[in-house]
Amino acid sequence: MGKTVYFIGAGPGDPELLTVKGKRLIGQADVILYTGSLVNPQILEGAKPEAKAYDSASMTLRQVVDVIRDGVEQEKQVVRVHTGDPSLYGAVREQMAELDRLGLAYEVVPGVSSFLAAAASLKREYTLPGVSQTVILTRMEGRTGVPEKERVEALASHQATMVVFLSVGKIEELCGRLQLGGYPEDTPAAVVYKASWEDEKIVKGTLADIAGKVKGAGICRTALVAVGRFLEGSFSLSRLYDEAFSHGYRKAGQ
């Protein structure tokens, strides 16, 4: 029985947003697979000089699994580094299924997803009282399809806070379909390019004008589209800190 394989969320880009646990495991690794297209190379700076690093960008699932299996068979510590958190658009489940099939043990170390880094960069809260208490994380169909029931128009009917991954390249179509689905054209929208990286860019507007602004800024990848009235406008105060309400940790009037 070889060593446990770790799937590690590398965070959104800023190397300081890698978890302490993720950093420790990368430092101990003999074999590192990482998504070169999105993972900040600085994340790997803590690796041992003799560690072998593989950029999975040009590899197939079969090749990735072969590298993991060979490493485990040679009693090496193998880590698989994913951008953000592996549970979102990480293609991690198919790797887990292969490791299950091979009887290899693995664990997952979560990471800071880019949608969380985007809220931090925007200095906004996704769940505002009186505005929205729901966050929809979604994408438009690309090479990977989206189930019919999750069409962007259908999701838009809720007018909840929405964060759209992998879709900035089709932002014009996205904004049109969001409006068809129910968001008014003056709904605030923001695009965050490379949240938490040094070359991060933020573009703000509404569903009516953000597509043009994003094109003007030359952003066509590695960005999130956030939509909803959480971005601008009024909201209610929370009950948690309301002096008229009691809860388990505080009595009313205190």
Ligand code: SAH
């Ligand atoms: N697992 C990742 C998402 C991988 S899918 C996560 O949790 O963030 C890749 C998509 O994520 C990109 O097309 C882009 O939409 C988004 N993304 C990843 N890193 C980003 C960043 N730093 N800033 C903005 N969007 C990012």
